[in-house]
Each structure stands twice: as C-alpha cells, then as structure tokens.
Amino acid sequence: MDNVDYTIPEISDLKLLDIDTDAEWEKLSGELGLRRKSKILRLDLLVKIAAAIIIVTTIGIFMNNSFKAKGQSTYTALNTPVEAIVEHSTQISVNRNSSVTCSTAEKGRFSVSLKGEAFFNVEKNPERTFEISTNNVKVIVHGTSFNVCENAETTTVTVTSGIVEVVSNKDGKSVKITKDEELTYKPAQGFDVKTVSNYNNIAWKLKEFVFNDTELGDIMQQLAKAYGFTYSFENTECAKNRISGTFVNQSVESIIDILNQTLDETSIIQTPDGGYSVKKMTQH
Amino acid sequence: MQLTERDFEKLFKEQFVSITIYSRKIVQDTDTAKDLAHRCFIKVWEKRESLPDDSNLKALLYRIARNLSINYIRDQKKFTTDETLPLFESENAQADNDIEASELEAAIVDTIKHMPEKSREVFILSRYQKLTNPKISEKLGISIKTVEAHITSALKILRKKIFGKEKKT
Numbered sequence: 001m002d003n004v005d006y007t008i009p010e011i012s013d014l015k016l017l018d019i020d021t022d023a024e025w026e027k028l029s030g031e032l033g034l035r036r037k038s039k040i041l042r043l044d045l046l047v048k049i050a051a052a053i054i055i056v057t058t059i060g061i062f063m064n065n066s067f068k069a070k071g072q073s074t075y076t077a078l079n080t081p082v083e084a085i086v087e088h089s090t091q092i093s094v095n096r097n098s099s100v101t102c103s104t105a106e107k108g109r110f111s112v113s114l115k116g117e118a119f120f121n122v123e124k125n126p127e128r129t130f131e132i133s134t135n136n137v138k139v140i141v142h143g144t145s146f147n148v149c150e151n152a153e154t155t156t157v158t159v160t161s162g163i164v165e166v167v168s169n170k171d172g173k174s175v176k177i178t179k180d181e182e183l184t185y186k187p188a189q190g191f192d193v194k195t196v197s198n199y200n201n202i203a204w205k206l207k208e209f210v211f212n213d214t215e216l217g218d219i220m221q222q223l224a225k226a227y228g229f230t231y232s233f234e235n236t237e238c239a240k241n242r243i244s245g246t247f248v249n250q251s252v253e254s255i256i257d258i259l260n261q262t263l264d265e266t267s268i269i270q271t272p273d274g275g276y277s278v279k280k281m282t283q284h
Numbered sequence: 285m286q287l288t289e290r291d292f293e294k295l296f297k298e299q300f301v302s303i304t305i306y307s308r309k310i311v312q313d314t315d316t317a318k319d320l321a322h323r324c325f326i327k328v329w330e331k332r333e334s335l336p337d338d339s340n341l342k343a344l345l346y347r348i349a350r351n352l353s354i355n356y357i358r359d360q361k362k363f364t365t366d367e368t369l370p371l372f373e374s375e376n377a378q379a380d381n382d383i384e385a386s387e388l389e390a391a392i393v394d395t396i397k398h399m400p401e402k403s404r405e406v407f408i409l410s411r412y413q414k415l416t417n418p419k420i421s422e423k424l425g426i427s428i429k430t431v432e433a434h435i436t437s438a439l440k441i442l443r444k445k446i447f448g449k450e451k452k453t
Contacts, residue, residue, distance in 0.1 A: 009389060014412055015314040016305065016393045021297050028296065028322055032329055034289050 091121040117149035119205035227252040230275035302390035310353035407438035
C-alpha cells in the first residue's frame with residue numbers, strides 16, 4: 001500500500017459530511033418561492049421514465065409535463081391524446097402530435113399557447129381571462145367547452161357549449177361563436193362561421209360519431225383522425241358507399257366491424273401496420 | 285443575465301458545500317457558514333437580472349461569501365473582546381488558494397459521502413476520529429483484516445476521485 005493517505009487534506013469539520021444538499025436546496029428554493037423543487041422534479045422525472053418505458057413496450061404513449069419557468073407547464077401528446085387538468089377543474093385534452101403550454105405568469109390571465117389540436121372544458125371564473133393563442137388567432141374564453149385545431153394556414157374552433165371569442169392576430173378583428181358553431185380562420189380569407197350538425201370532427205375527444213348518409217371516404221377520414229390510424233382505398237368507387245348511423249363511445253374495431261356488416265361488396269381490412277385498407281370484394 | 289431555475293439549482297448543488305467550507309475558513313463555524321452560504325445564493329438569485337451576461341457566477345459566489353463572512357466576523361467583534369478571533373488575509377492570492385482548497389475539500393466530502401456505507405464508517409473512525417484499527421475492529425465487531433480492507437478500499441476510491449482528477453489538471 002502506498003502512502004497516498006498522507007496527502008489527502010483533512011476535512012475541517014465532520015459536520016460537513018452531514019450536509020444534505022437536496023434538503024438545503026428545498027430550504028432555499030422554498031425561501032425564494034421557486035417552483036416546487038426536487039420532489040416534484042423527481043415526480044416529473046418518473047413520469048418521463050414511465051413514458052419512456054411505455055414507448056419501449058410499443059404501446060406508444062408519451063406524456064411530457066415539463067416545467068419551463070415559473071407557472072408554466074407544457075403537455076405534449078405524441079401517439080395518443082393526453083388529458084391535463086389545470087387550474088382547479090379546467091380540462092384540456094391534447095390531441096395526437098399536439099402540444100399546449102399553459103402560463104399563469106400574469107395575474108388574472110391564464111394563457112395557453114397551442115400547437116396542433118386540443119379540446120378545452122374551461123371552468124367558469126370571472127376573476128381571470130382564459131386565452132388560447134395560435135399562430136393566427138387568439139381565442140378568449142368565458143367558461144365553455146370547445147375545440148381548437150390549428151396549423152400554419154388554418155385555425156378551426158368548434159364550440160360545444162357556451163360562448164368563445166376569437167380575435168385575429170393580424171387585424172384584431174373578433175367574432176363570437178356559440179354552441180353548435182364552427183369557425184374557420186385563414187389569414188387570407190378571414191373568418192368563416194358555419195353551423196355544425198355533428199361533432200365528428202372532434203370525435204377524437206367526444207368519441208361520438210353521427211353519420212347521416214355520409215360517404216365512406218369521409219367516414220374513414222373522420223375515424224382515422226379520431227383514432228389515429230392510416231387507411232387506403234383500393235379504388236375511388238369504394239369511397240362512395242353511403243352510410244348512416246350513430247356511434248357513441250365505441251372502439252375503432254367495433255365501429256369497423258359494424259361498417260363491414262353494413263357494406264355490400266366492400267370490406268375494410270386491418271393491415272399489419274395497424275391501419276385499414278378498403279377493398280372491393282367481388283363474388284363469383 | 286439569464287439564469288434559469290434549473291441552472292441555479294445545478295449551481296447550488298455543485299457549489300453549496302464548497303461555499304460553506306470557504307466561509308467556514310473565515311467564520312470557523314460550520315452552522316454559521318451554512319447560513320452564510322445560503323445568503324450568497326439568495327443574493328445571486330436576487331441580482332441575476334442585473335448581472336452581465338458573461339458573469340462568472342462561481343467567482344461571484346466566492347466573492348460574496350468572502351464579504352459576508354468578513355462582515356459577520358466584524359459584527360461579532362463588536363460584541364466580544366475575544367482576541368483569538370481568526371485573522372484573515374485580504375490578498376487575492378490567499379483568497380484564491382482558499383477557493384481551491386475549499387473545492388478540494390468539498391470534493392473529498394462528496395467522495396466520502398458516496399462511499400459504500402461500511403467503508404465510510406471505518407474510514408471516518410480511522411482517519412478523522414483517530415481510532416486504531418484494533419479499536420475499530422472491536423467497536424464495529426469486524427475483524428482487523430476487514431477494517432484494513434475497508435480503509436484500503438476507501439483510500440482507493442479517494443485516490444481515484446481526487447488525485448485522478450488532480451493529475452490531469
């Protein structure tokens with residue numbers, strides 16, 4: 001054994017060995033009013049680890065709730081929609097490949113920045129404004145349920161209860177829409193409001209489809225959007241089949257099953273990648 | 285300067301023990317030094333927005349620690365006639381040496397804290413409480429050979445962590 005131990009400096013006080021840096025950090029961050037410290041962070045990490053494991057096990061769910069700055073949290077949904085409860089009872093459902101960032105930095109204002117699509121069920125609270133910002137518009141809320149879907153060109157707002165106000169970022173013009181109305185905004189054309197007879201468009205959230213003599217092409221498009229799968233038609237003729245029916249809270253498999261029973265000479269077949277292929281079945 | 289809470293937390297966890305040791309060199313008391321170290325981090329956090337972007341936060345922390353500790357001693361002196369209070373050099377060279385020594389000591393503290401439990405226990409008894417190997421063997425109910433093995437293993441860990449790094453720089 002060599003004599004290295006002679007050169008190791010002394011510790012000035014054994015008490016130093018008892019310092020728990022994590023506990024000291026809790027103390028300091030509490031004093032400074034910083035975000036809820038390591039325990040939450042560890043939880044946050046756990047969520048990430050759990051999500052990573054789920055991805056590895058190929059279910060493909062990922063939820064990331066990261067704390068960026070004080071009073072700011074982000075919810076991101078990749079392959080499956082994610083539910084978030086903010087404030088006390090405001091519910092935000094984030095659709096696939098979408099992300100919302102909530103910020104309470106400003107008092108009396110709850111702001112949400114949205115990429116993609118989300119459904120909001122906002123708690124009534126006269127003491128604060130609830131705002132959702134997209135690239136093109138700002139949506140101001142007064143205790144309602146509604147859906148916002150945005151991409152670079154178009155923002156679509158669908159209201160299922162109450163009233164929301166949509167303000168254009170470009171010229172500050174605003175429109176109020178109510179239940180059963182859907183607003184489309186394109187920067188070039190401005191606002192377009194129409195009445196909707198069903199909420200198939202936001203069935204990813206409501207899990208409710210109403211088909212009224214609807215073409216199979218549209219049905220597959222709406223189902224694919226709601227359940228997140230890919231599909232193809234063997235020929236355009238298949239897409240022209242018309243179907244009526246209502247589906248509430250059903251799995252995609254059982255809806256496809258019922259559609260198959262209704263269709264003549266056309267069959268919807270599951271493909272190995274989890275998508276669907278619509279084929280003509282000719283009987284000889 | 286922009287200082288995120290995450291970076292601040294990282295800085296705190298990396299430097300807290302070292303700052304405490306540094307302050308302890310002046311105030312000669314670990315609990316007081318810990319309190320002063322807290323105040324250093326609070327000052328940095330409160331001042332973050334007015335700091336230039338290229339601030340060396342670590343250097344700043346030590347500078348604040350030094351000032352706070354010296355002020356603390358001055359204030360204490362007003363209330364006591366005890367002439368044995370430590371003298372401190374004001375030269376920068378001494379301050380720099382103290383910083384380096386504090387960092388090294390903090391690294392040793394950290395290494396010892398993360399040793400396997402038994403090795404740590406034996407090492408502290410042997411080195412810091414100056415017990416002989418037979419005494420440790422008796423106290424912990426393990427053989428002298430095991431005591432020696434723990435000390436060897438603890439030294440190995442320290443050599444690797446502390447001197448492994450030292451040689452490179």
